[in-house]
Amino acid sequence: MQLIRTKTETQLQEIISHTRGAMGISVLDLTSNDRFDINAEMVFPQASAIKIPVLMEVYKQAHAGKFSLTDTRRIEKQDKTSGSGILFELGDGTVQMTIHDLCILMILISDNTATNLLIDLVGITNVNQTLNSLGFEQTRLQRRMMDAAASLRGDENLSTPAEGVRILELLHKGEFINRSICDDILAILKKPKPTNLTAGLPDGTVVATKPGNISGVATEWAIVYLKDRPYIVVIMENYGVEHDAPDAMKAISQTLHEYFARLSRATKYGAYVAPSVQR
Secondary structure (H helix, E strand, O other): OHHHHHHHHHHHHHHHHOOOOEEEEEEEEOOOOOEEEEOOOOOEEOHHHHHHHHHHHHHHHHHOOOOOOOOEEEEOHHHOOOOOOOHHHOOOOOEEEEHHHHHHHHHHOOOHHHHHHHHHHHOHHHHHHHHHHOOOOOOEOOOOOOOHHHHHOOOOOEEOHHHHHHHHHHHHOOOOOOHHHHHHHHHHHOOOOOOOOHHHOOOOOOEEEEEEEEOOEEEEEEEEOOOOOOEEEEEEEEOOOOOHHHHHHHHHHHHHHHHHHHHHHEOOOOOEOOHHHHO
16 A cells, blocks of 8 residues: 555656646545645645635625625626636626526636626635634635736735645535535535546546636646545646646546545455445
8 A cells, every 4th residue: 555655656746747837736535634745835826726715705604694695796897807707798787696606607617707796795804814714824815806916916816735625625524614505615616617637537527626727827626526535636836838737737637546546446455346345
């Protein structure tokens, strides 16, 4: 087991070493609590992966009674934000959506207009206060989506691979507010979407995930629900060059899936046993 783990860690290091940018990874085995960490404490820009803490804050405030997820918001011309999404293309003042639907658009198609409406609803300060209260000192929401001036000032949305894993672990264990709210958040994150990590997984694998990409930056936070051996993987890159990050993320995902799939069907001595026999 230890030898296979060491070989897997070496594979991960080799994949990362061949990228021309700076890349960090944190992986947590949700069965054994074993982990792989490479540059896991480095702080990276988050692009759209920061939308997970925004989603959490929406559910926290809804639970506190500040608003209902069924409350509606009208999308006015001044609300529209360019970049990813669909709301930017729709009529001025003719579209009305529930807060819950805005959450779906924010995560499923990374809609920036929906995201900024939700950020304005819950407040940047409140998102960061919640992160502080949970012990996340490096994860910060500091600007709305597509705010180039704020980005140039250094007001970037930030996190580390290690904190990304801890946030997803909190949701997986049902320890953010309560089990029901965590399940609702995870249900949104599980909605199928093409990502670099899912490209390295077998078809049909359930993944709760949110990727993010801006120029020079690629991130992805994911819980991979491999049968009998679920795991969390968070990958972040900055100073990226061409297709290095997508290729590396896919290769990392394939390497991890192969490793955990072997563990899921092996005895402690490394023999593969059919599930019916193991029971």
